[in-house]
Amino acid sequence: MAIGKLFIGKSVRELRLSRKWNQSQFAERLGISTSYLNQIESNSRPVSATVLLALVDKFQLQVSEIAGGEGDRLLSALSEALKDPLFETLAPTVQDIKLVVQNAPGIAHALILAHQAYRRTTEQLAGIDQELAKGMSEPTPYEEVRDYFHFVDNYVHDLDVAAERLASTLGLQVDPFGAMKRELGKCGVSVLQAAHEGSLRSFDAKTSTLYLNRHSPAQTQLFQMAVQLAQVEFSGPIAEIVAGAGFRTAEAAEICKVGLQNYVAGALLMPYCQFADAAAALRHDVELLALEFNTSIEQVCHRLSTLQRPGRKGVPMFFARIDRAGNITKRHSATKLQFARFGAACPVWNVHQAFESPGKILRQMAETPDGGKYLSLALQVTKHSGGFHGQHIAYALAFGCEMSNAEAFVYADDLRDTARPVFEPIGISCRICERTRCPSRAWPPMKGRIGVDHHQRMTVPYEIS
Missing domain, CATH: 1.10.260.40 (lambda repressor-like DNA-binding domains)
Structure with a gap:
């Protein structure tokens, strides 16, 4: 290469x-x-x-x-920020941006945060009452934590290695529920299954009793036990990591603790080397991997996106979770494909079609404006809580890789055999997409002049120059 x-x-x-x-x-x-x-x-x-x-x-x-690594992600995020018309007269070159990222990454991060504050302020002023917009110019604690995981490549080495070491002693492959229950027992925590409406996990600190919702799927109960174990046995390392991250608010620090506890839970149930070997052997068949490790498909997809261990990296993947409104509630990409930080995702992306085909994995060969080609896979899943009157929350998972790595995925076998494969043009979001004649465009790009022809009406009621 x-x-x-x-x-x-x-x-x-x-x-x-x-x-x-x-x-x-x-x-x-x-x-x-x-x-x-x-x-x-x-x-x-x-x-x-x-x-x-x-x-x-x-x-x-x-x-x-x-x-690669953080530099690519930082370069992508900074490039997106500098496409704002606010910087139109400056027009920094790609080389200028690269020099900032390489020589002064702290300045790059600061500029991205400043641009985020600017965007939030302008969007708030445009959409809601000025009084409600007060105090919204800073990133929310949730967004701050999301960006933290994004820029550490969604991989936390010390926690991952420690969780893998502990998992090797538990015997999770034979009897995962019993093994997790015994380990919690060693920590003085007893486990009971009960009908807790609306609660997946409830811990009584006075009696050291963990209550699991017995109506939750077995994979959910197992994962919540692993989260509880992370709280007990990994509290020290997690606290050190959060303290070193330099979050601006106590809320962000607490949210990050939850994220790191979930990270440990995933690493316990899907130990790094064992999971990476299985992913390669099963060619990233997420349904088989879920059966192999007694986990949900979402947990498998999330874990695949964390295989970033130095010297033992998996296939670079992207992963996102999207709700029916198009909001991206989880996102990470180890590929060049980066998700929009503002606005909704591209409407041509197959993840939106997943809601029309529940339970079916949809495949798409997609091409971004920069010429990048990707295998994009999408699946709708539903979270159930209780019976007929319980909550049924549907959302879509999107995951995939660059086409150069598609042979590692079982989903690409017949696609790669096509004599002249057809790639669907997608963008990151309409706000920054360079495609001028996309019939699915929701709004004009931030850069580009709008022209209106009163004698001709196309699908989109304006032209972009």
Whole structure:
């Protein structure tokens, strides 16, 4: 695979500092001059093939890890922000944006947060009473936590490894419910199944009793037991991670704790190496993986998106959960496909059609305006709580990969055999989509002039130049 010029000064500097070496010591181990190392770390020069091979050979770094990762996601988020007409007169080049991301990622994050505040303020002023808009210019605690997981690549190494180590001693594959119950018992927690209307899990701290809703699916009950175990046995590491994340509010810190507890639960039920091997062997058949690990399909899809362990990465995937209104309530992408941070998702994306075909996995070969080609899979699932009068919440899951990795998915077998595959044009969202003649466009793009022809009416009542 051809790789362009790599400016990885930040990664090289962090690697050197992690070993507490000065530039002279590190340069000697790489076989280069101190001045050349200084130029690499300041991003004045790219790394040569010789230096790159030395980094891979001597420090077991992978090119995919130092060439991509957070930088790609940060570059995508910053590029989207700078497409706002607010910056039209500045018009920074792609190279300008790359230099900011590579040399000053903190500034890039700050600019993204500032743009988010600007967008929220303008949208609030346009849509609701000014009095209701007070105090809404900052990201909500939920959005702050969502962005935290996005920029750590949806993978938390220390928790993942610790959960995998614990899972190896539990015997979950033989008797998952009994094994989880015994482990909680060792922690002084007893487990009872009861009819708790509207509650999946309820813990009585006075009696150290965990109550599970016996009307919930078995996979849900098992996952909630794993969450409780995470609260008991991983409270210390989780608290340290949250403290180091620097959240601005106590609410965000508490929401992140819940997210990390859920992360541990997923890692316990689907241990990293065992799950990654099964995913490869079963070619990412999410239904078979759910049966293999006694989990739900949503839990499987979410776990697939976390396979980002250095030196043991899975196939880069995207994953999202969308409600009937088009709101993206969960999202992560280890691919170049990035989800919209404002507005609804592209109406041409097959995830919206999933609501019309419950229980069926829909397939789509999609192409984004930048030429990226993807295998997109969508499935509607329903969460039940109780009987006839209980809640029935339907939502859609979207997951997939770049077409270059499609052979790892069972869903692509006959699609790849097509002589001339047809890719459907999709965008990120109408707000920033570059396609000028999309009949499904909901509103004009933020950039681009609108023209109206009073003598001709097309599907969309205006033209975009």
